[in-house]
Amino acid sequence: MSINPNLVEDIRAASRTMVRELGFMKSTLAGTRYSPSAVHALLEIDMHGAMPAAQLVQALGLEKSSVSRMVGKLIEAGEIEETGAMDDGRFKQLALTTQGKKTIVDIHTHGQQQVISALGQLDADQQLVVAQGLGAYANALKQRNQRPHEAVANPIGIHAGYRPGLVGRIAQMHADFYSRHWHFGPFFESKVAAGVAEFVPRLDQPVNQIWAAVQNGRIVGSIAIDGQDLGNNEAHLRWFILDDGCRGSGIGRELLTKAVEFCDEKGFSATQLWTFKGLDAARRLYESSGFTLAWEEEGTQWGSTVTEQQFTRKV
Template sequence: MPATLSEGYAPGCIGRIAALHASYYARASGFGVEFEAKVATELSRFCLRCVPGRDGLWLARETEVEGSIVIDASHVEAEGAHLRWFITSDALRGQGVGRRLLAQAMDFCDARGYRKVFLWTFEGLDAARHLYEGHGFRLVDQREGTTWGRRVNEQRFERRTA
């Protein structure tokens, strides 16, 4: 059965999204407790201040949460909408679920007239970069940083509409 997408908070999703990020990035990039704590803390804060209709949270589910994406538009006028916490589980990776989540989030932004959407990531996540560029994102900034808990080449991508 293909994963279903749902919008909005679901009990346990904060912990599950943090766990998906922590386990994947520990294996793939050597991130540790600093990264997991950052995801859990910032995602918790987002969920507490989320305004339906302005912000969006989508979950990919089978029996439990297997993927997520967030649009944080709390500073949309000054900075643009912030795409965050985009991930799918190992079980769903490569099945088009990430593409569906990203399309859902971009449709949401387009329907609200958000002229700029941005995200921060880091160099080396080629599959994700391919998805972002397929949805009109372009690399606009690149610099060395430690935001993720260890030194990486951070990248900012933006998608702008007329």
């Protein structure tokens, strides 16, 4: 693949600016008294709930001795503690203390304000480009550091049907993305959570299905077909979402393909989806799969005023 050298230098320059502006040149990070590696250790432990030190070594890409010293300091500072695993008390895991959970809240608040203040300089389309571009670039950076057997060992798999934590994870992914990029609030998250919670018990019906994209045991994307709520032998495509780090990886297209193939197999006369103007990358995917814009008008069904759109795919 040919890569423009000027593009390489532009990305390197932007990366250096980001490192400086986000505070990584300082001895402490995110408004804490801890080093960047210690802050990232707390974030990893928070994301996993609890994890062994060996897994933390792998996640941070640091030497075992460095992580061991850092963990010792965080334990001494009262941020984390060692706990026994539920199935084997001899197997030690690292977990946040009450103090550590408060520190994590402060770290997230600090980070969110950094992003919000920067995105405030951009319009909605530019914000979306930044989110998708950074996600794709971050994913490419991870892949280029993987040896071939590691890339095969940890792919993103697509799984049909219910998985533990599915309802909460779908609501979280929607809330994370749409609060950052569109300032949707608790009304939107509650509506998503309620909708998924109502739908999941109906998965025993053959016209309903849901798919989850899963990487390393973590749900990183979803899509669903609800074959009951519209009637008229029409399917409703719902809850199509990806983690930012997976955007640009092709997983979104795979999920959409699964959903469309399911609709064709079940013989639906049409598939409908509702979204809103501004989600350009998703719209391109929809249109490439045969969806066309049926109508659009201003509405508030997501808790904010947006230009709502309905796309239809007919057989």
